[in-house]
Amino acid sequence: xxxxxxxxxxxxxxxxxxxxxxxxxxxxxxxxxxxxxxxxxxxxxxxxxxxxxxxxxxxxxxxxxxxxxxxxxxxxxxxxxxxxxxxxxxxxxxxxxxxxxxxxxxxxxxxxxxxxxxxxxxxxxxxxxxxxxxxxxxxxxxxxxxxxxxxxxxxxxxxxxxxxxxxxxxxxxxxxxxxxxxxxxxxxxxxxxxxxxxxxxxxxxxxxxxxxxxxxxxxxxxxxxxxxxxxxxxxxxxxxxxxxxxxxxxxxxxxxxxxxxxxxxxxxxxxxxxxxxxxxxxxxxxxxxxxxxxxxxxxxxxxxxxxxxxxxxxxxxxxxxxxxxxxxxxxxxxxxxxxxxxxxx
Amino acid sequence: xxxxxxxxxxxxxxxxxxxxxxxxxxxxxxxxxxxxxxxxxxxxxxxxxxxxxxxxxxxxxxxxxxxxxxxxxxxxxxxxxxxxxxxxxxxxxxxxxxxxxxxxxxxxxxxxxxxxxxxxxxxxxxxxxxxxxxxxxxxxxxxxxxxxxxxxxxxxxxxxxxxxxxxxxxxxxxxxxxxxxxxxxxxxxxxxxxxxxxxxxxxxxxxxxxxxxxxxxxxxxxxxxxxxxxxxxxxxxxxxxxxxxxxxxxxxxxxxxxxxxxxxxxxxxxxxxxxxxxxxxxxxxxxxxxxxxxxxxxxxxxxxxxxxxxxxxxxxxxxx
Numbered sequence: 034x035x036x037x038x039x040x041x042x043x044x045x046x047x048x049x050x051x052x053x054x055x056x057x058x059x060x061x062x063x064x065x066x067x068x069x070x071x072x073x074x075x076x077x078x079x080x081x082x083x084x085x086x087x088x089x090x091x092x093x094x095x096x097x098x099x100x101x102x103x104x105x106x107x108x109x110x111x112x113x114x115x116x117x118x119x120x121x122x123x124x125x126x127x128x129x130x131x132x133x134x135x136x137x138x139x140x141x142x143x144x145x146x147x148x149x150x151x152x153x154x155x156x157x158x159x160x161x162x163x164x165x166x167x168x169x170x171x172x173x174x175x176x177x178x179x180x181x182x183x184x185x186x187x188x189x190x191x192x193x194x195x196x197x198x199x200x201x202x203x204x205x206x207x208x209x210x211x212x213x214x215x216x217x218x219x220x221x222x223x224x225x226x227x228x229x230x231x232x233x234x235x236x237x238x239x240x241x242x243x244x245x246x247x248x249x250x251x252x253x254x255x256x257x258x259x260x261x262x263x264x265x266x267x268x269x270x271x272x273x274x275x276x277x278x279x280x281x282x283x284x285x286x287x288x289x290x291x292x293x294x295x296x297x298x299x300x301x302x303x304x305x306x307x308x309x310x311x312x313x314x315x316x317x318x319x320x321x322x323x324x325x326x327x328x329x330x331x332x333x334x335x336x337x338x339x340x341x342x343x344x345x346x347x348x349x350x351x352x353x354x355x356x357x358x359x360x361x362x363x364x365x366x367x368x369x370x371x372x373x374x375x376x377x378x
Numbered sequence: 379x380x381x382x383x384x385x386x387x388x389x390x391x392x393x394x395x396x397x398x399x400x401x402x403x404x405x406x407x408x409x410x411x412x413x414x415x416x417x418x419x420x421x422x423x424x425x426x427x428x429x430x431x432x433x434x435x436x437x438x439x440x441x442x443x444x445x446x447x448x449x450x451x452x453x454x455x456x457x458x459x460x461x462x463x464x465x466x467x468x469x470x471x472x473x474x475x476x477x478x479x480x481x482x483x484x485x486x487x488x489x490x491x492x493x494x495x496x497x498x499x500x501x502x503x504x505x506x507x508x509x510x511x512x513x514x515x516x517x518x519x520x521x522x523x524x525x526x527x528x529x530x531x532x533x534x535x536x537x538x539x540x541x542x543x544x545x546x547x548x549x550x551x552x553x554x555x556x557x558x559x560x561x562x563x564x565x566x567x568x569x570x571x572x573x574x575x576x577x578x579x580x581x582x583x584x585x586x587x588x589x590x591x592x593x594x595x596x597x598x599x600x601x602x603x604x605x606x607x608x609x610x611x612x613x614x615x616x617x618x619x620x621x622x623x624x625x626x627x628x629x630x631x632x633x634x635x636x637x638x639x640x641x642x643x644x645x646x647x648x649x650x651x652x653x654x655x656x657x658x659x660x661x662x663x664x665x666x667x668x669x670x671x672x673x674x675x676x677x678x679x680x681x682x683x684x685x686x687x688x689x690x691x692x693x694x695x696x697x698x
Contacts, residue, residue, distance in 0.1 A: 100517035107570030115547030204673035315631035
């Protein structure tokens, strides 16, 4: 993934303390102190110096540890450890109440695979993720491009486009719940315009998955648009001038220049989009709570539902592990792909 | 975006060097509207045919409507009397302003507690996370340590771990610590910082070496250098990071939902969820009033600092 691959090389500062600067006074002072006791005065200073350097390195190391400790501890305890221990829990049978979990091997996974509902949940997750990511990529690119044109009110539109991304998902969920109301919501207005009745978005299994998909895509669209917008403004201007002198305009220019130049951003948005969409939760909780039945249950809702509503810890942990493996595969594939394909700038 | 890592502070660099930075690809998500649009690529085509302009304005209007209408619908309906909400055809303007929806929401659920809880968890949580971010960013940028790169990768690598997978074990951990349904349980698991740390770190690396050397000559130790030199210089990015972290914490949903078990510990988004299940579809006025109370503070923060926020988020995404 980008942040990592890039910044691995980032701490350019030498890790070993260099000689000179503030270190000289310290070294000479201690050398002067110990010089009389030393038999051979020539090698002593350098040994002393090395020791002083080591002492200084130790002091820096301790300072480093102290500064990083709170952050690192929190990350290790609340990010790395749970990811690992979750796999262990997925091999257990537990309900939070009984004194200790019982080891059951892969039974939880076998149960998942034999449960026809789990297939539905996986399919829901796939559809929800694919449609929200695909939809926001296409829509966000269009909106981002539009915002980068010299148009009046583009600034206002940019602000309003991004605003939903700042709202709590719970609030966005309520807004859409109200708009989806088949009797008094905007949905009725929209569907009546085409001579149809509004679907029962959140309460019928044919529509519930689409309800959460639409609401979530709406919230995320502005984020994607702003990233594209920023990236489009960052594109090298001179290339475009040259291309337009060569007679490339409009759609052709967009197809042959803008789109390929944006491909690193597209890969980034695709990757992060899959990872965040596959973990969407608040909008689902407000709009449908995974129902009716499991018609709008994604893996995230299942993880929550199994653990905190049904107290089946092993099953929840197994579902979480499946989610984890899928997301890790996506991450690795995308990183590989991006590394190979993306070398424009 | 590989070679273009020019991590000048996007929130501040853009307004000062609007056109010059365009070619180099410096952060300009926060750039001024006028100057950015004129220097945008494709503006090489200086004159646009009229039909194209019209099409573009129509599309722009549609986009604006797509985002304004739902937000307007929320705010206007929150002050509509019941007869306006349950009306067909729809009423776009409230016939009268019905502020009692807010009082009713407040009566149906302890919104005062929700507010207090949200302010405490967001405030303390943001201070703690930014503290972690600044301290470790300084260590990564200025303190020498042999295994620094490894630790750096470890911290940033946590960005790749899906947070939803950690819920169950974190719940058990917090339970064993005796923190269920407490502020400690709400706040501390979210203390670690990778994204904000990275933002701040990027700007710290831009602090000129001469300044650090000058401070060294003056005999300033690390702590003094950090507090009197580096942190003030990096204030723009620290502020950006703080806002992004703050909004994330205020909006946080699944963790407060799991870790709280009584109404008096719930934060606003969780309170809203319970108000919704309590009032069902029958009392939209008070539910929407509650939604306004939950969402409005973040909208205000966003409108006040929108350039900084959008610039920071875009920088985090594009510079990484």
